[in-house]
Amino acid sequence: MEICAGAGGQALGLHNAGFEHRALIEIDPHAVQTLSHNARGPGWERCEILPWDLTSFDMDKLKEIVGDSTLDLLAGGVPCPPFSLAGKQLGEADERDLFPVMLDMVEELQPRAVMIENVRGLLEPEHKFQDYRLRIRAHLESLGYRILGWEVLEARDYGVPQLRPRAILVAMREPAASHFLRPQASKKIVTVAEALDETMRIRFGNSAKGRKHYEKWRRTAEEKGTVAPTLVGGSKKHGGADLGPTRAKRAWAELGVDGHGVADPHGHTKNPERDLYGDRGPKLTVEQAAIIQGFPPDWEFQGRKTAAYRQVGNAFPPPVAQAVGESIIRALKAAESGLQPPEEPEGLFEPVAPRQLTLTG
Template sequence: MAELHEGSKKDRTGVELFAGAGGLAMAVHRAGFRPLLFNEFAKRACETLEANVARRLPDDQRPTSAPGPGERVPLIAGDVQNLDMGYLAGQVDVLAGGPPCQPFSLGGVAKGDEDKRNMFPQLFRAVRQIQPKAVICENVRGLLRPSFKRYFDYIQRELELPFEERAEDTNWEQHYESLLERREEEPDDPKKRYDIVMMPVNAADYGVPQIRHRVIIVAFRRDLNVDRELFKGLVKRTHSETALLRSMEEDGDYWKRYPSVPDHVRERVIARLPKTMPIDDGLLPWYTLRDAIAGIGDNKPLPDVPDEWLDRTEHFLGGFTEHIGWPGARIYDGHTPNELDRPAKTVKAGVHGVPGGESVMLLDELVADEATPGSVRYKHRYMTVRETARVMTFPDTWELRGPRGEKMRQLGNAVPVALGEVFAKAVAAVLDEAEERQK
C-alpha cells in the first residue's frame, strides 16, 4: 500500500472501476483517498493490481463491507456488469475510472454508443448505487470528434442526472431529450444530481514526459455545493512547450542539466528552434524523454541497454526490473521514433502491435547508414517496459505482470499517475473547502 497514499488529513475513501494497471488508482490514493474496492476485467491487469496493492477475491465471493484502514484492497476480477456496489452506499468520497475507450478512440473502430465495449452506462449505475461525493472520469480525446459531439453531450447529461434511468425501449437520443428537459427542473433531492467540469488536457502540460491528449470529466454531488471555479484554478496547466523551447537555447538550462549530450545532438535540436522565440509564459518546461530516462524527482537514471542485451532477457540493469532490451526495432515512413529531447509520443495499447513508432526511440549515437553508403544515421532501439512506465510516470517500484506485449498494453491503457494526481488532489481540496464552509 506504500505506493497508494501519502498521509491524508481526513479518512477519505475511493472506489476504482476499470482499474487497469492502477495509474488512476495510484493517483487518487496518493491524493489521500483510501481505496475500498478495485474492479478490472483484463487478466494481466488484475495480476498487476494483485502484485502491488490488491487482495483478489475468489470468483464466487463478493465483499459485503468496506475494508478498514490498513487492510488490503479487495479486487473483484471480472465484468463490472456483474458487480453490485450497493453495500458501499454513503461511504465513498470519490468514484474514479476510465471506461474502456476503444469505442471512441481515434485509432479504434469508432462505433461510439453502439459498441458493446462502451462502459459508460456501468459508470452511471455505480454512481446510482454508491452516490459518491465526486466522480473522476478520464477518456480519449476522440470523444470530442464532431461525429461524437451529440453523444458526448448525452454522456455528460447522464452523469449530471444519473438517477434518471433510461427505459429499455428508449434509444439514447430519446433519453437525451428527456434529460435536457429534466435538467431545467430543480431536483427533488440534490444528492441525486451532479455538477460537472469537463476539460480537454495534454498530459505534458501537467508534468508528464509525454504528449497525451485526453478528456477528463469531474462531477461533484450538488448537495455539497462545491466551488467549481476553485477546482478549475487548481487544475490549471503547470508546464509548457514554450518554456521547454526557451530552455533549449544555446546557453539554456536544459543543456546545463545534460552537459554530456554530444554536440551534434545539441546542434540538431537548436537548429530546429523557432527563429523568433515565444514570450516567456511563466510556466515550467515540458519534461522530455531524456528527462524521464535520467530520472524525474527522486528517480535514479536508467542505464542504457547494450547491443548484446537486445535479447528479450532480463539482465537487471542497474537493479531495475522490466528494463529489458528487445530486438527488431525499425524506422520507416509512418513509423517514426521518439526523440530524446521531446516529450515522448502517446503511449498506445495497439490491438495488433503498436503503430506509428511510439515504442521506438532515437539514441545519441551515430552509426553507419547501411542504406546509404558513406552516410551516418542515429542509432535506434525499442524502448524498454521500464522506460515506457516512466513516460507514464509510474514509480519504478510498481510491478507489471504478463509478457512484454501485455505490459505495454497495460501502460497504453493507463492514466499517467502525475496527471491523475493533479486532478485527484484538486478534488480533495475542494471537498475539504466545501465541508469546512458548511460547518
C-alpha cells in the same frame, strides 16, 4: 471505488492525491495480477481487487463494500476503443461502451464526486458524439451533479514526458462543486532525455561500447529536447508490442529510440545487438515505457513482456490522475469545513490548442 482500473495508473494517482480505495474493478487477468501485486501497504489496506466483467456484476457486493460510509469518489477509465480516432468510432453502438454501467453505478452508489477518463476522440470532432455527451450530462445532472468540466487534458503539462491527451469529466454535488478549482499544471516540461537518462546509463553499463552508445543516445535525445509521442498499448488481436504506428516510430527515432519492439528487462537481455546496439538506437524496456507514462520504478507490471507492455501502453498517467484527484479532495474538504466558495470561472481545464495534439493514441 474505481472501475476499468487497468494496471493502476489512475488508482496510483488518486492514492497519491490522498484517496483510500475500497475496490478496484478490472477484467484483464494480467492487470489484476499487477493491481494485486502493487496495491498494498498504507492506504490500500481495505482495497478489494475485483476481477469482474462489468457487463454482469454484483451491485449488492459494491454496496456492501461501501457499507454505511459515504463514497467520496467513483472513478473509472471506461474503454477507449468505441471513441478512439484510430478506430471505427462506433460510440454507444460499440459493445465495449461502459458509460451506461458507470451511470448506473453513480445512481446506485451516490458518490460525492465522479471522475471519468477517456480518449480525446470522445470530444473531437465535437459533433461526432455530441448527442451522446449531452445525454450523459443530462443523466448526471438529473442525479444532482454539476458538471465541472469535460475537456482535453494534456499529460505533458503535468510532468509526464509524453504527449497524451485525455478527455476528463469531473462532476460533483453542491456545496463541494462550488469549491472545485482547476488542477495546477507543472511549471516544467520533463523531456525524454531527462526521464530516461538514469535507466539508459544503467542499461548500457560501463564498457567502452556501452558508454559510446549511451553518449550517442543522450546527444540525440537532448538535441530533440522534447516529450515522447503517445505510447500505444494495442490489443490482444495483434502481434508483439511496439511503441506505436509509423508516425510515432519516426518521432521515437528522432529521440534516438527504436520503436519497432520492446526490449527484454535489464539483466535478462537475450540479444544486446537487437535491444541496445541496433542502428535505430536502443529499444525501451517495459520499465522505461512505464517511466514515460509517469509510473514510479517500484510499480511492477506482471505477466510476460508483451502483456506487461500492453498494460503500460493502455494506462492513464498517474501524475494526471493525482492532479485532478487533489483538486477533488480540496473541494470536498472545503465543503466539509463550511468555507465560502472562491470566485472562479466555471470550467475544469483550459482549452488545448490543436497543434498540441498532433500524435494520437
